[in-house]
Amino acid sequence: MTQLLAVHGAAGRMGRRVVALATTDPRFDLVAAVEHPAHSSLGQDVGSLAGVDPTGVPLSSEWPEGLDVAIDFSLPDAVDGVTAECLRLECGLVVATTGLEAEQKSRLEQASRHIPIVWAPSMSMAVNLTMRLAEQATAALQDVNGGIDVEIIERHHRFKEDAPSGTALKFGELIAAQMKQPAQHVHGREGKTGQRGRNEIGYHAVRVGDNPGEHTIVFGMLGETLELRVAASNRDSYAAGALAAAAWLAGKPPGLYSMFDVLGMS
Template sequence: MIKIIMHGCNGKMGQVISEIVRNDEELTIVAGIDPYTMRENEYPVFNDINKCDIIADVIIDFATATAVDKLLAYAKERKIPVVLCTTGLSEEQLKTVEETSKEVAILKSANMSVGVNLLFKLVQEATKMLAKDYDIEIIDRHHNQKVDAPSGTALAFADKINEVLDNEYEYVYDRSAERKKRSKKEIGFSAVRGGSIVGDHDIIFAGLDEVIEFHHSAYSKAVFAKGAVTAAKFLAGKPAGRYDMSDVIKF
């Protein structure tokens, strides 16, 4: 039985993960961390991670960026692997993640969905074959409460593509400022924000007389929670190092 500390247990994602773990015979949540402790859970909840003295095999984090520094220090001190799902980390925090991973296993991905991470690989393979003769565009669609554009996942797709292209391509976010034809070596972004769209991403390879599209739709946040739980099973017991979802699904 893998023992989990749920960091951010009383948030939406924390509760979704709690439900998934409740129905998984391989896992159990032994403690939760959240500044809000009034919700009733099947495990003890601490409002400060440093108050948690319960032994665990792995921490799943879906909290806020402001809580990540204490989380990393705690994980480093106790040598507990972390599935780090919180987004919006500063450059300084990202450096801390890298430093901490030298002493404890940390898994961090731009998107925790197994499907998205599979698509990362498929898009890279397509890029090897198509980039020379096809223009590359990325469209992301999200709900009307999302504040960043393009999304982190859209940027991750571009980074995966550009990695194959020796990082020679420029990212273009807005074409309204200049009236000119697109250059060959660019990746264009379009962002749609509206309604309750959880997350849609299209990667378009547009060539002469044909278009090839890769598409992913998330219909609920549960896909990210399921990915995090799968990652926790993978990470428990792993040696120190930086991991991502491509390690979990073993391309």
């Protein structure tokens, strides 16, 4: 059954890619492309903005009635408003916006009592699979002679406003949950730091050019090293993941779901 889809943040870098992929996806009928009321491109055909054939859907600040699902790729400040609109419309919601504060996540949990919501720090299916592998590696290496050192290195484009990435923090959260002792989360190192702590998880954020996203999880041991690396070559992996999540939400009861649920890895 075709779902009536709205894309919020439709004129942004990620929103345009969601629009472009949605126009050729038989699971969806793109009926709304939403931006903030002061956006300079309001009224323009969203397909043309996305670099594909015109869709007949203008960029608008209005939310139409009758939606089945919305995908939000915007800014953290806009998420509460998007959630409120989806609650009013009683439609499903995929929150692909990163950098949310704890209070915003709490409000998403509250909203999920009434509508189905998918939220994850990354919409990439490969990233979420790598998260599961990182969990398994941590659990398997817990008792290795000399212990393991975990470092998380992430690279993103120069325009990204939060660091470390929400994806890197999620990797750290999942790895810490597998450790036998409480983890110490260390963000970068500088100066005379002394010997590395046995339960540290180190985070290192690199901001370069137009890199769409790359994460390397290093498990250092005495005598050998294991690295898990996942990298996007363009933004379509995130857009495709968001659309997969939106399709998965069809018919789901209210609740807060993750990409692990979408991929059947919960």
